[in-house]
Amino acid sequence: GEDVEQSLFLSVREGDSSVINCTYTDSSSTYLYWYKQEPGAGLQLLTYIFSNMDMKQDQRLTVLLNKKDKHLSLRIADTQTGDSAIYFCAESISGNQFYFGTGTSLTVIP
Amino acid sequence: DAGITQSPRHKVTETGTPVTLRCHQTENHRYMYWYRQDPGHGLRLIHYSYGVKDTDKGEVSDGYSVSRSKTEDFLLTLESATSSQTSVYFCAISASGGLQPQHFGDGTRLSIL
Numbered sequence: 368g369e370d371v372e373q374s375l376f377l378s379v380r381e382g383d384s385s386v387i388n389c390t391y392t393d394s395s396s397t398y399l400y401w402y403k404q405e406p407g408a409g410l411q412l413l414t415y416i417f418s419n420m421d422m423k424q425d426q427r428l429t430v431l432l433n434k435k436d437k438h439l440s441l442r443i444a445d446t447q448t449g450d451s452a453i454y455f456c457a458e459s460i461s462g463n464q465f466y467f468g469t470g471t472s473l474t475v476i477p
Numbered sequence: 478d479a480g481i482t483q484s485p486r487h488k489v490t491e492t493g494t495p496v497t498l499r500c501h502q503t504e505n506h507r508y509m510y511w512y513r514q515d516p517g518h519g520l521r522l523i524h525y526s527y528g529v530k531d532t533d534k535g536e537v538s539d540g541y542s543v544s545r546s547k548t549e550d551f552l553l554t555l556e557s558a559t560s561s562q563t564s565v566y567f568c569a570i571s572a573s574g575g576l577q578p579q580h581f582g583d584g585t586r587l588s589i590l
Contacts, residue, residue, distance in 0.1 A: 371519075402581075409481075409567055409581035410520075455519060465579065467512075469519040 371458055371468040378474045385443040387471045389456035392437060396458040399432060401441045404453045404470070413441070413454075443473075451475045480504055481582040483568050489588045496555040498585050500568030502548075508571040509551040510535075510579065511543065513564040520567065526551055558589045 370392045379385045391399070396418050402410040416423045416430045416439075423430045429442040439456055453470040460466070480503030490496055500509060508527055512520040512535075522535030524543040532543050540562060542554045555562055565586050569579040 407583075409583045410569075412580065465522070467520040469517060 371456060371466050373454075373456060373468040373471045375469065376472050376474070378476060379446050380476050381446060381448060383446055385441075385446045385450065385473055385475075387441045387443075387454050387456075387473065389439040389441075389468055390437055391439065391456075391458045391466075393458065393460050393466075394434070394437065396460055398459040399430075399439050400457040400459070400465075401428075401430065401439075402455040402457065402467075404455065406452075410455060446473075446475050448475045448477055481568060481570055481580060483566075483582040483585050485585060486583065487586045489590065490558055491590055492559055493557050496558050496587065496589075498553040498566055498568075498587070500551045500553070500582060502551075502568075502570045504570060504572075504580075505548060506570040506572045507548075508573070508579075509545065510569040510571070511541070511551065511553045512567045512569060513537065513562075514567060514584070515564050523553065523566075560589050563587060563589045 372390045398415050400415040401413045403413050404410050414425050414428055416432055421432055427444045431440045451474055453472050455467050455470045457465045457467045482501045484499045510525040511523040514520050521537045523537055523541050524535050526532045526545040544552045565584045567584045568582040571579045
């Protein structure tokens, strides 16, 4: 599969901003996605960005896309303990397949 | 939330036995997917379906087969389970394949002893 890489762990203090990073390898990606997975649950779609966009904001979430560097980031403003979860980035290239990163485990410290 | 139900939610079985996992959707979506989730690997695609009786292999299809006889049901079968297939299995659906975000079920935790 395609290489979609994420750092494994991130810890932040409650109220701070969290930035979760992702790099991908295929420049023909059409959409890039962020999912959240809480313990014992499936993945929940948080947001997605079309590959011709640079930024998308949705309430506390900001997605930045740097196509030149093939770098995607998810910023969570005013991080809360309920944001503790595993966050996956994913890319959709062509056809009907998605490629997921390995996930970043976010821990929010009260 | 998208109407996706996976069954069973948990299963423990022995090596060499056949296992079938079921995914049922109420959204009438065309595309259905089976993924497995393992530590250090994220989610990997096993098989997917783009319509009734239309299926194709994903990244890690060896040892697995699928069937889709109705729009709403997508079955994943392990013909002869092995310990390496111990994993959490997720079903996902999509209205239009790669151009539309997928929605996921809550997963089936399968342990093969």
